């Protein structure tokens with residue numbers, strides 16, 4: 001039993017390291033790769049999400065190059081983490097350019113170093129498609145957000161329609177290699193599996209992109 005646990009911990013560390021290196025490689029190209037979708041749709045979804053965030057102690061997990069930073073509410077205290085120091089460097093520069101005070105830390109969403117019940121809210125956008133063990137990471141959000149607090153996730157998910165889900169599963173390994181993201185994650189189910197309570201799921205692009213509001217208790 002101990003050996004099985006040890007080998008799964010070794011696997012988790014190895015997978016996190018692969019993800020970190022992949023995003024370090026992607027970092028200089030990331031904004032360019034997403035330029036069109038960002039302008040066409042993502043920016044309005046980010047605006048919508050952040051308009052819902054109340055003042056308080058807020059955590060952004062998987063901040064990436066900091067595309068949410070322009071929408072951070074000025075009355076909130078922001079902490080932002082990411083596994084990839086390459087992505088974080090861009091986010092830090094963006095925060096400086098926008099004169100937004102943000103506490104940045106390189107950290108694995110699957111092993112947050114914050115105490116229990118520390119944040120009023122946590123946000124992640126397009127992150128749990130790339131966290132190697134999403135249920136573990138979501139469980140960490142449950143732990144660090146105070147009872148009665150809010151967890152907001154903007155995620156693209158697997159569409160449960162016969163041909164589409166088949167194609168998503170087929171293409172997934174290629175997309176992971178190029179973009180680092182799994183296109184067939186069942187994030188709503190993962191949120192439930194992590195023990196979070198779903199308050200609302202809004203469909204932003206059919207059932208492909210979903211805004212999930214959850215509570216830790």
Ligand SMILES: C[S@@+](CC[C@H](N)C(=O)[O-])C[C@H]1O[C@@H](n2cnc3c(N)ncnc32)[C@H](O)[C@@H]1O
Nearest residue numbers: 023062063064082083084087108109125130131
């Ligand atoms: C697709 S990008 C999204 C970035 C940003 N949230 C956005 O909306 O543009 C996924 C981000 O999640 C980060 N990430 C992946 N696995 C992670 C983990 N285990 N812990 C923290 N960050 C992680 C990646 O480094 C990357 O910056």
